[in-house]
Amino acid sequence: MLSIGEFSNICKVSTKTLRYYAEIGLLEPSEVNPENGYRYYSIDQLEKMLFISRLKSYSFSLEEVKDILRDDAEKSDKLYTAFLRKKQEIEKQLYDYSQLLNQLDSDMAAIEQGESIMSYMDDINVHLVDVPQMCLLYVRKSVQQDDFPLEYAKSYEKLFKTIATTHLTMCGAPMVLFHSSEYTPAGLDTEFAIPVKEVVTGTRDFTPGLCLKTVVKGPYSDLASVYVKQTEWAEKEGYKCNGPLFEIYVTDPSQVADAKDNITEVYYPVKKISMKW
Known part of the structure; x- marks a missing residue:
């Protein structure tokens, strides 16, 4: 038998941590x-x-570690699945950090050349277009910001299933409409939709009308800059927002190998501000 101090010294884990692990039933x-x-x-x-420490080094939470230990089998299928999921999470983090490093290098190069790091905004093109009425098959719900990836998958799976089972005809790419003007504790009022030809239960008419349109090629993180540019353009040209902002996903993100190849159309419904003399 080993005292808690001896055990702590051998495993390089503090006695405070060991007491906490005992308190939560981990060890x-x-x-x-x-x-x-x-x-x-x-x-x-x-x-x-040592096994617990290995799992912690992979950034498993203590709850995840406890769940893995319940199987009491270090070579179980469940453990392999957990490792595979964690590997994908880490790969995503590495990709995100590599993108940040590339952006940081670009900004540093701009500063060295005496340029503004916001000069990329000049390359964002805004066009005034008239978007015709469309019939949308939709799902509308409040979504927390961190839940968007999961909700995108769940909502579109439901919509595509409805299209397949009821033999509807798609006539446009999947889109998302943002009905909230700001984030609230309940989340963002979001409508996931797909344009279809048929009018059935679960569809509605959508008439965007006059809109500012920008086509974006690249990761979805770039879209915030587009909305800023569109807002600035509207203010300068005498327009104001006249409906929910919406995005149309020309490419399927699940079919695109690199986020830089995503193509998204960003729309900002507007109307001309009446001049008072």
Whole structure:
């Protein structure tokens, strides 16, 4: 048997952490002296502690670690699946950081050349277009910002299933309309939609009319800059917002190997401001 201090020293884990692990049922001491409360760990628990530390190094939460340990099988299918999911998360983080590094290098180069790091805004083109009426098959719900990737997948899966089972005819790419003017505790009032030819239960007419349009090639993180440019353009040219902003996804993100190849049409419905003399 090992005292908590000996166990802590061997595994390079603080006694405070070991006490917390025992408190949450992650790794309880093998014995506790009822007279003085001293904690003792068995030799067999050393490898279990190393296993826990390995999982923590992969950024598994303590709840995830507990869930994995319930199987009591280090080579189980469940463990492999958990590792695969974590690997995908880390790869996504690495990709995001690589994009940030590229952007940082670009900004630093601009500064060295005496240019503004916001000069890229000059390359965002805004066009005034008239968008005709369309019939939308839609799902509308409040969505928290962090839940958007999951809600995109769930909502479009439901819409495509409806199209297939009711034999509707798509006549446009998937789109999202943002009905909220700002984020609220309940989330953003969001409408996931697909244009169809038929008018059936679950569809509605949508008449955007006059809109500012910008075609964007690149990651969705670039879209905020587009909305800023469109807002500035509207202010300068004497227009104001006249409906929900919406995006049309020309390319399917699940079919695009690199986010830089995404193509998105961004629309900002407007109307001319009446001049008062």
